[in-house]
Amino acid sequence: MSTLEKEILFDVTTVRKDFPILTLSVYGKPLVYLDNAATTQKPQIVLDTLTKYYTEQNSNIHRGVHFLSEVATFEYEKARGKVKNLLNAADSKEIIFTKGTTDGINLVAHSYGRTHINAGDEVIISAMEHHSNIVPWQLLCEERGATLRVIPMNDEGELLIDGFQKMLSPKTKIVSVVYVSNSLGTINPIKKIIELSHANGTPVLIDGAQSVAHMKVDVRELDCDFFVFSGHKIFGPTGIGALYGKSEWLEKMIPYQGGGDMIRSVTFEKTTFNDLPFKFEAGTPNIAGGIGLGAAIDYVQKIGLDAIREYEHELLEYGTDTLQSVNGLRIIGTAKEKASVISFVVENAHPHDVGTILDREGIAIRTGHHCTQPVMQRFGIPATARASLSMYNMKEEIDILVRGIEKVKEIFG
Amino acid sequence: MSEVNELYQQLILEHNKSPRNFKKLENATHDADGYNPLCGDHYHVWLKLDGDTIADIGFQGSGCAISKSSASMMTSAVKGATIQEAKEMLEKYHSVIMTKIGDEIPEEKIESLGSLGALAGVREFPARIKCASLAWHTMNAALTQKEKSVSTEN
Secondary structure (H helix, E strand, O other), X not given: OOXXXXXXXXXXXXXXXXXXXXXXXEOOEEOEEOEOOOOOOOOHHHHHHHHHHHHHHOOOOOOOXXXXXXXXXXXXXXXXXXXXXXXXXXXXXXXXXXXXXXXXXXXXXXXXXXXXXXXXXXXXEEOOOOHHHOHHHHHHHHHHOXXXXXXXXXXXXXXXXXXXXXXXXXXXXXXXXXOEOOOOOEEOOHHHHHHHHHHOOOOEEXXXXXXXXXXXXXXXXXXXXXXXEEHHHHOOOOOOEEEEEOHHHHHHOOOOXXXXXXXXXXXXXXEEEOOOOHHHOOOOOOHHHHHHHHHHHHHXXXXXXXXXXXXXXXXXXXXXXXXXXXXXXXXXXXXXXXOOEEXXXXXXXXXXXXXXXXXOOOEEOEEEOOOOHHHHHHHOOOOXXXXXXXXXXXXXXXXXXXXXXXXXXXHHO | OOHHHHHOOHHHHHHHHOOOOOOOOOOOOEEEEEEEOOOOEEEEEEEEEEOOEEEEEEEEEEOOHHHHHHHHHXXXXXXXXXXXXXXXXXXXXXXXHOOOOOOXXXXXXXXXXXXXXXXXXXXXXXXXXXXXXXXXXXXXXHHHXXXXXXXXXX
16 A cells, blocks of 8 residues: 555544544643543544433433433443444453443452452462552452462563463463553563463453554454453543453353342342343443443544554654654663553653643643552652653654653753 | 743752752651652651750652752751741741632742742642642651651542
């Protein structure tokens, strides 16, 4: 394909027009939003879908016999089908709507953990997990008398697969790893991790929070047992996300929360539970959020995740080259396989001061430990500044970032 | 002068580069730990009281320029002061940096803070006010000895 054809396929100017917030000015400067790993902005179609839901469709779902309830139920379940298609799951019943990634991991830690993990067992995570993929397992291990083990990483921020292989044993009851690191950008070799785990008879959970808006995922091809993500990281609303689980696991797992919608029948003596996926969806869910997420998925798929990945990779290369040439700037996380996340530190300037100075230039980045304190400890730094790029970012914005960093250097010399 | 340049003025940058009283006091009578879990700023403050007077003070730790320079300036300000004077300074300083954006701060109030007045610009940066007050709260916790550790988040 010629370069020209590619440009026609993916045109950042057209994409940007879909995001009203990108026209904002901050402190009199055009907004340069480089905090997409924290949350993404929302396209007009998602905003319109939410408004339409609340103005024309709002009702509770699954129980009502009236018109609106049927419309809302239809739209919500249609959205579940869109999540199924996004992940290429075999069946919509394998898609559980959650509040987000954290909620999904907690669900698995509770419902799988309390039925399959016992004293003396082991749970394996990696050295680059977000706190949300550390703490639920720590709590579980403490409760069950199990041990948490951690796959180490090298100075580039790549997992040591040999070390992982040696950790696997009959005691390993689950492996839970992040697909793309939120603080380093590393894309982990999850296919390999899943193969090795399965050879050991161990199921695998993939934290897809940072991958879902940036690359195609096929849960059947990967053969992962669980996959979790958040809607707000893929241009959808906050407070909604999904857990994919193989039905053979989900069937065996105990419910996460009790309440309405997750039951078949209730007496004071005994409750029988609803079928999948409803067994794991107690209470009135985030109906608008689910439908909004469906709209976001449609939007992303129309652009195409392959085109997005290609464009973002170009941005990543440009950003890495440009930032690397800044004197006194060091990039943290230099894995060979990376998504469009660039964490960095600037000599003599604390990341929070960097963040404040850039903010006044209209540039939104994240500074701090990014909920990955063990990663900061591994690299011996208190915090980093992080620019995380999305499909609507432009090379010009990276140039603005570099000019902002020059200003930081002027101040901190 | 832009707000950023006012925040990061020479005096503050200088204290950040060469913090005063950046030492552990071996013969401290009071000490406390201060931590901002949101950004990881972490300081320890030691005091040596001679009766009611702060005869010596030291701090160690790490964090952003605002937290470090404010810690340095705090130690310079309260060294030699009585407990009562130190607490009054804390109150005055706190009321200045917490003044709502747009509200006028009387010139004499800033002047009465001496060099601490240099940090008045932090009020324009609500996300950074906690950085500027961490060391002060830690000093106060050490004096009152109610708790060995303070956090900006509770």
